[in-house]
Amino acid sequence: AQSVTQLDSQVPVFEEAPVELRCNYSSSVSVYLFWYVQYPNQGLQLLLKYLSGSTLVKGINGFEAEFNKSQTSFHLRKPSVHISDTAEYFCAVSSTSGTYKYIFGTGTRLKVLA
Amino acid sequence: EPEVTQTPSHQVTQMGQEVILRCVPISNHLYFYWYRQILGQKVEFLVSFYNNEISEKSEIFDDQFSVERPDGSNFTLKIRSTKLEDSAMYFCASSGPPGGVGETQYFGPGTRLLVL
Numbered sequence: 001a002q003s004v005t006q007l008d009s010q011v012p013v014f015e016e017a018p019v020e021l022r023c024n025y026s027s028s029v030s031v032y033l034f035w036y037v038q039y040p041n042q043g044l045q046l047l048l049k050y051l052s053g054s055t056l057v058k059g060i061n062g063f064e065a066e067f068n069k070s071q072t073s074f075h076l077r078k079p080s081v082h083i084s085d086t087a088e089y090f091c092a093v094s095s096t097s098g099t100y101k102y103i104f105g106t107g108t109r110l111k112v113l114a
Numbered sequence: 115e116p117e118v119t120q121t122p123s124h125q126v127t128q129m130g131q132e133v134i135l136r137c138v139p140i141s142n143h144l145y146f147y148w149y150r151q152i153l154g155q156k157v158e159f160l161v162s163f164y165n166n167e168i169s170e171k172s173e174i175f176d177d178q179f180s181v182e183r184p185d186g187s188n189f190t191l192k193i194r195s196t197k198l199e200d201s202a203m204y205f206c207a208s209s210g211p212p213g214g215v216g217e218t219q220y221f222g223p224g225t226r227l228l229v230l
Contacts, residue, residue, distance in 0.1 A: 032217045043205060043223040044157070051217060090157060099162040099170040100145060100209060100217050106156045 002027040002093045006105035013081055014113050021076040021108045023065075023091030030096040033074040035065055038088040038107075047089070050074060061085070086112045116140045118222035120206050126228045127196055135191045135225045137206030145210040146189045147219060148181065150174070150202040157205065163189065164210075196229045203227075 007022045025031065035047040048059025055067040065076045074091060088109050092102040119138045127133050139146050148160040161171040163181055178194045189208075193200055203226050207219040 034218075036221070044221040046218065046220070049218060092157075094217060096217070099164070100219070101147065101159045101162050101170055102149070102157075102219060103159065104149075104157040 002029075002031060002095065002103045004091050004093050004103055004105035006091055006108050008108050009106065010109045010111065012111045012113055015083055016080050018079050019077065019081050019085075019110065021089050021091075021110065023074045023076065023105060025072050025074065025091075025093045027072075027093060027095070031093045032096055032100075033065075033067060034092040034094070034102070035059065035063070035074075035076050036090045036092060037061075038090065040087070044090065047076070081110070081112045083112050083114060085110060118206055118208055118220050120204075120222035120225050122225060123223065124226045124228075126230065129198060129229055130195050133193050133196055133227065135193075135204050135206075135227070137189045137191075137208075137222055138187050139189055139206065139208030140220055141187070143208035143210055143220075145169075145208060145219075146181075146183070147207040147209075148191045149205045149207065149221075151205065151224075152199075152202045160191075160204075193227075196227075198229050201227060201229045 003026045005024045013019045033050040036044040050067045058064045063078050088107045090107045091105040094100045121136045146163040149157050151157045161175045162169045180192045182190050203224045205224045206222040209219040
């Protein structure tokens with residue numbers, strides 16, 4: 001079984017400042033890792049994913065994440081945030097085999113302040 | 115770009131009524147999923163569907179829930195007798211084009227279900 005922990009429920013940050021949203025996972029099998037963003041009253045949009053290979057992955061809107069197997073982490077970063085980045089961010093994990101169901105974290109609400 | 119669509123966007127129903135939520139997955143995908151998100155909580159897996167049968171379901175997906183792929187394009191979630199606690203946003207997702215791997219899921223915009 002897998003589980004995902006997002007340590008911060010809310011992260012306020014000023015515009016143009018850097019941000020890191022933390023995600024740790026637990027799994028007894030190999031996993032794929034994902035970050036999704038949910039803007040208010042909208043669905044889930046894929047930001048980026050780690051499947052294999054380079055541990056630093058780049059996604060849309062200037063976001064990147066680094067897979068750290070020893071620390072079982074997949075933290076999301078952006079060097080300079082914009083007001084439009086205000087949203088809920090979900091980390092998710094799935095097994096590399098089987099049904100590929102996602103296990104989501106509880107989400108981090110990023111609020112970018114002017 | 116192909117996308118997953120869901121109808122209706124909002125549904126209000128009375129407790130005990132049956133509801134059917136509809137989804138049109140991306141056309142060449144092979145894996146289909148339903149998730150739900152109770153207001154203010156995390157997204158939870160309900161069921162996955164592959165090759166015309168349920169491949170995995172969660173403990174939430176009890177006998178009042180069923181899924182069906184009635185034709186080549188639609189994927190439906192039926193709740194037979196709704197309860198107040200079924201009020202949530204329901205997301206459909208699909209993945210796995212032929213020859214590919216089913217690891218990346220594409221989500222629809224959701225159906226917000228309110229049970230009164």
